[in-house]
Amino acid sequence: MAVLTMVEAIRQALEQEMERDERVMILGEDVGRLGGVFRATDGLQARFGEARVFDTPLAEAVIAGASVGLAMSGMVPVPEMQFLGFSHQAFHQIADQIARYRFRSQGRFPMQITIRAPFGGGVRTPEMHSDALEAQFVQCPGLKIVMPSSAYDAKGLLLAAIRDPDPVLFCEPLRGYRLVKDEVPEGDYTVPFGQARVVREGTDVTLVAWSAAVQLCERVAELAAEENISCRILDLRTLVPLDVEALARCAEVTGRVVVVHEAPYTGGFGAEVIATIQEEAFYSLEAPIARVAAPDTPYPIAGVEEFYIPNEERVLAAVRRTVGTTA
Amino acid sequence: MTKAKATDVAKAFEGGADRDAFRLLDASGALTKGAQSPLDDDRLLEGFRWMLFSRALDERAVSLQRQGRIGTYSAVYGQEASVVGVSLALDPARDWIFPQYRETPALLRHGMPLSTLLLYYIGNPVGGRVPDGVLLAPIQISLAAQLPHAVGMALGLRMQGRDGVVVTFVGDGASSEGDFHESLNLAGVVQAPVVFVLQNNGYAISTPRSKQSAATSFAARAEGYGMPGVRVDGNDLLAVYEVARDAVERARSGGGPTLIESQTYRLLPHNTADDSTRYVPAEELEARRLEDPIPRLRNYLTALGVLDDALEEQMRVAVAEEITAGVAAAEAYPPASAGQVFDHAYADFSPRIVRQRAEITGNVPEGDV
Numbered sequence: 001m002a003v004l005t006m007v008e009a010i011r012q013a014l015e016q017e018m019e020r021d022e023r024v025m026i027l028g029e030d031v032g033r034l035g036g037v038f039r040a041t042d043g044l045q046a047r048f049g050e051a052r053v054f055d056t057p058l059a060e061a062v063i064a065g066a067s068v069g070l071a072m073s074g075m076v077p078v079p080e081m082q083f084l085g086f087s088h089q090a091f092h093q094i095a096d097q098i099a100r101y102r103f104r105s106q107g108r109f110p111m112q113i114t115i116r117a118p119f120g121g122g123v124r125t126p127e128m129h130s131d132a133l134e135a136q137f138v139q140c141p142g143l144k145i146v147m148p149s150s151a152y153d154a155k156g157l158l159l160a161a162i163r164d165p166d167p168v169l170f171c172e173p174l175r176g177y178r179l180v181k182d183e184v185p186e187g188d189y190t191v192p193f194g195q196a197r198v199v200r201e202g203t204d205v206t207l208v209a210w211s212a213a214v215q216l217c218e219r220v221a222e223l224a225a226e227e228n229i230s231c232r233i234l235d236l237r238t239l240v241p242l243d244v245e246a247l248a249r250c251a252e253v254t255g256r257v258v259v260v261h262e263a264p265y266t267g268g269f270g271a272e273v274i275a276t277i278q279e280e281a282f283y284s285l286e287a288p289i290a291r292v293a294a295p296d297t298p299y300p301i302a303g304v305e306e307f308y309i310p311n312e313e314r315v316l317a318a319v320r321r322t323v324g325t326t327a
Numbered sequence: 328m329t330k331a332k333a334t335d336v337a338k339a340f341e342g343g344a345d346r347d348a349f350r351l352l353d354a355s356g357a358l359t360k361g362a363q364s365p366l367d368d369d370r371l372l373e374g375f376r377w378m379l380f381s382r383a384l385d386e387r388a389v390s391l392q393r394q395g396r397i398g399t400y401s402a403v404y405g406q407e408a409s410v411v412g413v414s415l416a417l418d419p420a421r422d423w424i425f426p427q428y429r430e431t432p433a434l435l436r437h438g439m440p441l442s443t444l445l446l447y448y449i450g451n452p453v454g455g456r457v458p459d460g461v462l463l464a465p466i467q468i469s470l471a472a473q474l475p476h477a478v479g480m481a482l483g484l485r486m487q488g489r490d491g492v493v494v495t496f497v498g499d500g501a502s503s504e505g506d507f508h509e510s511l512n513l514a515g516v517v518q519a520p521v522v523f524v525l526q527n528n529g530y531a532i533s534t535p536r537s538k539q540s541a542a543t544s545f546a547a548r549a550e551g552y553g554m555p556g557v558r559v560d561g562n563d564l565l566a567v568y569e570v571a572r573d574a575v576e577r578a579r580s581g582g583g584p585t586l587i588e589s590q591t592y593r594l595l596p597h598n599t600a601d602d603s604t605r606y607v608p609a610e611e612l613e614a615r616r617l618e619d620p621i622p623r624l625r626n627y628l629t630a631l632g633v634l635d636d637a638l639e640e641q642m643r644v645a646v647a648e649e650i651t652a653g654v655a656a657a658e659a660y661p662p663a664s665a666g667q668v669f670d671h672a673y674a675d676f677s678p679r680i681v682r683q684r685a686e687i688t689g690n691v692p693e694g695d696v
Contacts, residue, residue, distance in 0.1 A: 068479055072480055096469055106671050166673050
């Protein structure tokens with residue numbers, strides 16, 4: 001089986017789906033001639049033409065908003081937000097229009113739209129590119145939120161997203177685009193939504209994460225193993241829908257849980273994870289659930305981002321603290 | 328620009344049509360010099376009937392709102408020629424409308440059942456459902472948000488080789504939104520088959536046109552988007568129809584988008600929750616009443632010999648009956664229920680939402696698929 005980087009897996013999924021379904025089209029800034037600033041759409045315009053891989057003006061709201069009309073006309077648009085950090089320019093179209101159009105049209109106009117958006121820190125982008133905004137979109141009912149962490153999942157979840165009759169925000173960890181490599185089947189497959197993945201079995205504590213934070217947790221698990229702490233890792237894969245059962249199992253299996261994300265602490269999706277576990281499995285918990293997140297400050301300029309994003313040291317400290325606590 | 332000219336631009340009153348806006352009927356309803364009607368007698372009467380329908384519906388709806396039988400309602404009152412003139416230029420079998428919320432007669436002519444529309448105002452979610460086959464987007468409450476959708480639809484139709492044209496309505500106030508700029512810009516770049524109808528009715532709730540834009544006209548903005556911009560007297564059905572027809576033909580034949588500024592006037596408050604006496608000078612309202620599009624068209628049709636009191640009375644009776652039937656059908660519909668909080672939110676529901684619904688209704692929700 002071929003080993004692909006995450007961005008290669010995404011590109012392959014797009015190409016295969018455009019080949020399979022002629023309704024699928026891509027629109028966004030620099031997606032055509034350039035092939036995307038990360039090359040996620042490399043070569044697709046040459047193969048499928050300028051109409052189906054469409055370089056738009058620099059205007060996020062109309063990229064998202066035109067996708068509504070395209071979907072209503074029978075196309076399956078896959079718009080790209082060049083960076084999730086810019087998606088606030090389109091927030092209204094995504095949150096109030098795309099997300100609720102099926103609902104307010106009583107099913108007449110479903111929104112089969114997949115919004116792809118790279119996000120996250122660690123590659124020293126200019127300001128406002130890297131923000132992890134996923135929790136803001138979680139409060140937009142009607143939208144599904146997908147956050148792959150591996151190349152395999154990226155392809156399978158993207159194919160599932162494009163085929164999903166509901167709109168999907170598909171967040172791609174830009175740090176993982178080339179860093180993350182794993183085996184990806186050449187053929188067609190989907191990874192279902194709402195099914196978290198146990199990345200690593202362990203007995204002392206479960207680290208709950210998604211997207212690039214999963215690799216961080218894997219590194220921490222190695223470090224913790226040297227201290228004889230056995231870490232289990234759960235990758236949520238999709239925040240909406242949420243695998244509630246898998247979260248409850250964390251408490252049941254290890255009794256101790258640490259949740260890790262790149263977004264700011266207060267109101268981050270970690271809060272939802274913790275609330276869910278205590279609702280579902282409070283009596284299985286042996287220690288308070290810890291969260292490791294960015295501080296409640298704006299995403300900083302590149303020179304200090306290493307102090308902002310959760311790192312091995314902070315996660316490991318939370319693991320030690322949680323394991324060392326006795327109920 | 329001289330000082331005197333700058334003063335000329337500032338009008339004493341807001342709204343109404345510029346002196347040099349395109350018109351075929353003068354304020355008295357007589358054809359302007361050399362003008363010809365672009366509509367034959369039957370279509371003129373069709374237009375007049377829709378205008379009567381719209382006004383009668385506004386009057387009934389305001390009354391229903393006062394009785395607590397429907398919720399907040401935005402009347403078309405005063406803008407009938409502007410809306411119906413555009414509507415007459417469309418083919419409901421292939422052209423799409425992306426409305427804002429003050430275009431009721433265009434929605435009805437395109438195929439939206441009156442009872443469904445009334446259910447929307449009653450507050451039943453089923454009122455949001457445009458029947459299958461009717462080429463109409465739902466009413467848009469978030470201003471200008473429909474414009475990107477309209478451009479997307481126009482692109483989609485063209486990609487699929489269909490010859491439909493998309494018409495979208497927006498107001499003078501909503502044209503200050505970013506979506507307006509992004510949409511017209513994209514439409515110009517890709518020469519989308521779309522017609523933007525900007526109804527300049529003088530006010531955005533209370534904010535007058537003069538505080539909305541410093542541009543000499545809204546149509547003048549079109550140049551910046553690489554499309555024609557047209558100013559038309561929005562209270563002249565014939566003129567509105569003609570510019571809309573030309574714009575639709577241009578779009579259909581690959582000539583790209585058009586921005587039409589339809590200069591009209593909102594004779595009623597913004598909606599039933601508004602009190603326009605707080606900001607519209609009484610003298611202005613009286614002056615604008617003289618430009619009411621309905622008497623204007625009536626005068627023309629009467630002079631033409633196609634309309635008399637008896638025919639108009641016949642139309643009024645028929646319209647009133649249709650409205651009564653629509654209201655009765657809407658009110659006979661089963662009342663909204665708790666399950667509708669969930670219906671159609673997703674194609675399929677996560678276990679978490681299934682649980683939420685069970686908690687509220689005791690039932691399991693139905694997805695769309």
